[in-house]
Amino acid sequence: MSEERRKFTLQEVKETFKKKDAWWTVLLVDPVAARLILPTANYTNITPNQLSLFSFALGLTAVYCFFIGSYTALVIGALLYHISFIIDCMDGKIARLKGTGSTFGMLLDISLDHIRVVLCGAALTYSQYRITGDVTYLYLAFLFLAAYCARHINALQLYKLRREMRGKLRKARRKLKRTAEAAGIVIDEPEVQNSDKPEEDDEEAMEKESLDRSEQEVDPEKELLQKKKVDLQQEFKSKFSTYMKIRDFFLEKRIRMHLFSGIEFQMFIFIVAPIFGIIKETIIVSTILLMAFEAAILYKIWLSTKDFQREFNRIQEATEKIEAILPPEEEDMNQSVMVK
Incomplete structure (x- = not known):
């Protein structure tokens, strides 16, 4: 008989939060991320690195929306970017919660973050130049x-x-x-x-x-x-x-x-x-x-x-x-x- 999976509580998840963080993260990200972490940590075997890669994939989708450049695409891209950021904030918290963090995972997370930001910035500005000629x-x-x-x-x-x-x-x-x-x-x-x-x-x-x-x-x-x-x-x-x-x-x-x-x-x-x-x-x-x-x-x-x-x-x-x-x-x- 397989060993019963340990169930984490919301309080345990909150204990993985940084003692101080950006106001955007504290007010608009952590409340959502905490409630997504509970089912993810309690009922799945998803690893922090997999979350980093999924977050990056959503970020690339946002890049494509920004590249299209229409208002509808920009709004979708903005929403995808925020979802990507929420998931990106989950990986470190789950790593601390389960004690599965690694140096490679930290490096992967930081590297993908930088790539996502640079690509989004380039796609957003270039699309507006292409559309407006400005x-x-x-x-x-x-x-x-x-x-x-x-x-x-x-x-x-x-x-x-x-x-x-x-x-x-x-x-x-x-x-x-x-x-x-x-x-x-x-x-x-x-x-x-x-x-x-x-x-x-x-x-x-x-x-x-x-x-x-x-x-x-x-x-x-x-x-x-x-x-x-x-x-x-x-x-x-x-x-x-x-x-x-x-x-x-x-x-x-x-x-x-x-x-x-x-x-x-x-x-x-x-x-x-x-x-x-x-x-x-x-x-x-x-x-x-x-x-x-x-x-x-x-x-x-x-x-x-x-x-x-x-x-x-x-x-x-x-x-x-x-x-x-x-x-x-x-x-x-x-x-x-x-x-x-």
Whole structure:
């Protein structure tokens, strides 16, 4: 007799949701996706990768509708695109629900997403150029592709920058710990929170830049190091306290403050624009909004680098103070350990 299939509950499905996500996803996608996930997970053997491929197939159908270019075809294409996106949001949730996620599955999902978006953008703008003869649509195609690519390149570079800052702080802490131990000062190993995320979560990771740190307290007889936390957004939070209150309000509803991200960029151009017949205007406005929010993220990261530099300098100064009280032979031994 075959083993009875486990039945998941709606609450278990909701636990697979991201702690914060784009408002379009939270309000218009997750409520539908959650109720589609239940029968899919409970009564079928459909895998996340199969859902990714099915979503991509629907996306290609939307591409064809956009290429036809008539109003009816555009509306159908918009609806298909949204259905495709809903199914695309299901694969990751089912993978987390069943514990069947894989690196290949993540790569497949991200790659197909990029292909679908680029093809839809090209088909939509080219069809309108073909029908109207307005060369502006060709320029808008390049604008769309440039904005989309710039947004993802920016996300990857910021991901690398955050990772590099965390790495430098970890290395500096390890050096401080070894130096303190050589001087007979016992400190706890700092607990470093690793908030690195895959590319699909890069905007969420942008909101949180908290790391543990070891802070030095100077005493006339000896220096004590205590474990504390450092927030790499201290300067930003001090400058924009009202922003933090608004952010907390949205976070209670799982909505992140990046209100016009890559998701809204797609949805406005591929759903709102075709249905309301305002393709040119939507591409222009959406690009401006996307770049404005990307600029805001860059500003936040710039302030974070200043907080990082202050913390890095503080650790180095603490290390140098301890090195100053080390006997010469201990200092030489400590330096040899650093070289190794």
